Amino acid sequence: MSKAPDVILLVDDDAAVRNALKFSLEMEGFSVRLYPTPEDLLAEHDLPTAGCLVIDYRMPEIDGLELVERLRRRGVTLPVLLISGRVTRSLRDRAFGLGITDVLEKPLSDLAGSIRRVLDDGP
Amino acid sequence: MSETSIALALEAAEARLRSILQTVPDAMVIIDEQGRIESLSTTAERLFGYEADEACGRNVSLLMPSPYREQHDAYIGRYLETGERRIIGIGRIVVGQRKDGTTFPMHLTVGELRTGDRHHFTGFIRDLTDQQITEDRLKELQSEVTHMSRFTALGEMASTLAHEINQPLTAISNYLKGSRRLLERMEGENVEMLRDAVAKAADQALRAGQIIRRLREFVARGESERRIESLPKLIEDASTLALVGAREHGILVTFRLDPAADLVLADRIQIQQVLVNLMRNAIEVMSEGGAVRRLDIATSAGPDEQVEVTVADTGAGLAPEVAKQLFQPFVTTKRKGMGLGLSICRTIVEAHGGKIWVDSPPGGGTIFHFTLRAAADDRETDDA
Structure with a gap:
């Protein structure tokens, strides 16, 4: 009765952050795909229908909010967790305006817990 | 009073006004309540580059650059309607525009004059281009901005530091978290000690994160007033x-x-x-x-x-x-x-x-x- 692990799609331009989050999430039993830039995610043709997106806010070129906007326009409805080195009220407001589930401030001591809550709330 | 004596009195008044306009050292512009220029002192002619003849009858907005130019009528309208004084009797530093299109800082004081039920406004203008006063006012404004800059620069540095340090901290605490999970599945005599050490290291990473957060909050205390x-x-x-x-x-x-x-x-x-x-x-x-x-x-x-x-x-x-x-x-x-x-x-x-x-x-x-x-x-x- 083993269910396929939930896929986490992670976009962050910092390699150390990306790899560390992959390591800790895999240890928690998630399957993780990494994308160093928003463009890499946008170029992905095989997006899963279940799982969750974890997107860094501050990235050069396209920021996390803009990436979410573009994904929504494409009909991607996966839940999104936005992560940022700094979470202000205005960032939170704008994120919720785009239907982002939660905004988390780094250093992210319990990302796995937040992801589980998102996936449990899902359909 | 006979018609002749009224005419004479009027003529005398006009002559007095002309003489004032010719000799007053400040630039002086009189307008009516529609903003139309009624008269211009000799100094004002020189300052703005217009002859009195060509300026009279035209809207005073002629003497100012955009965006004031478009708004001046509304300023007068608002004053006539509400009586709220924003410049009359107060005086302000504003920007003037010469006939050749160039602009200059000037100090403007406006007086009001009523004849019957009509309003006239008299503007006294001092060209601040070369004056010490411009320098002083500028220094004042600049120091305000510089002070703000320093303050914000400090905040910016703290915020940058927070962001830059949060990245490696995120990596550290997540590698440690993963290691902890891995260690839970392992057995051996040293595993217990290792688990304890990893947990303590994770706590310290979080502590560093809190210090950064506190630093940022400290410099951001001058919360902006929106x-x-x-x-x-x-x-x-x-x-x-x-x-x-x-x-x-x-x-x-x-x-x-x-x-x-x-x-x-x-x-x-x-x-x-x-x-x-x-x-x-x-x-x-x-x-x-x-x-x-x-x-x-x-x-x-x-x-x-x-x-x-x-x-x-x-x-x-x-x-x-x-x-x-x-x-x-x-x-x-x-x-x-x-x-x-x-x-x-x-x-x-x-x-x-x-x-x-x-x-x-x-x-x-x-x-x-x-x-x-x-x-x-x-x-x-x-x-x-």
Whole structure:
């Protein structure tokens, strides 16, 4: 009765952050795909229908909010967790305006817990 | 009084006025309640470059640049309607425009005069171009902005530090968290000790994160005060400061303000700092060379209750690799300076829920754009 692990799609331009989050999430039993830039995610043709997106806010070129906007326009409805080195009220407001589930401030001591809550709330 | 004596008295009054207008050392302009120029002193003719004959009968907005030019009638209208004094009897430093299109700082005092039921306004003007007073006022404004800059620079540095240090901290605490999970599945005599050490290391990573957060909160304590502000007014005030010296560099300044982009939710001093920063940068870039030197400041009302402000120059433009990282702290194209100006602008604009970006069109020049949230005009309800 083993269910396929939930896929986490992670976009962050910092390699150390990306790899560390992959390591800790895999240890928690998630399957993780990494994308160093928003463009890499946008170029992905095989997006899963279940799982969750974890997107860094501050990235050069396209920021996390803009990436979410573009994904929504494409009909991607996966839940999104936005992560940022700094979470202000205005960032939170704008994120919720785009239907982002939660905004988390780094250093992210319990990302796995937040992801589980998102996936449990899902359909 | 007989008709002749009335005529004589009138003639005498007119002669007196003429003599005053010819000799008064200050520039003096008298207008009627429609804003039409009635008379101009000799000094005013010299100052603005108009003969009294050609200026009389025309709207006084002739003597000021945009955006005041378009708004002057409304200023008079508002005063006549509400009686609220914003300049009359108070005096202010404003910008005047000569016949040749050049502008200059001037001190304006306005007096009011009523004959019967008609209002006339007398403007006394002192050209501040060469005066110490300009210097003093400027120094005052500049020190206000510099103080703000330092304050914000400190905040910006803390915020940058927080961001930069949070990245490795995120990596550290997540590697440790993964290691902890891995260790839970392992057995052996040293595993228990290792688990304990990893847990303690994770606690210390979190502690470092808290210290960073506290530092940031400490410098951010001078929380910004956001109020409903008039965007044209913010631009007007910022440009009075920023545009000093623009004429010496032969720079033509134009304003294109969208009447629909009026009220915004903003911290006045912070947004003025953004505007001053962008305008001064533009002037600095253009004073380095170029045949056409034009600074264009424009506003437009956008969708989603956003207004956009653009500051465009005709300087050399930006190399794409510079444009890409222009808003990062410590990136600069100047020999002097820390490269914090634009990164502060970004911090301020983003804290206001807006965005800031730059275009360097193929034809040359640089256009900075930023957005602010429009504010609903509650005051309109009074008009009904």
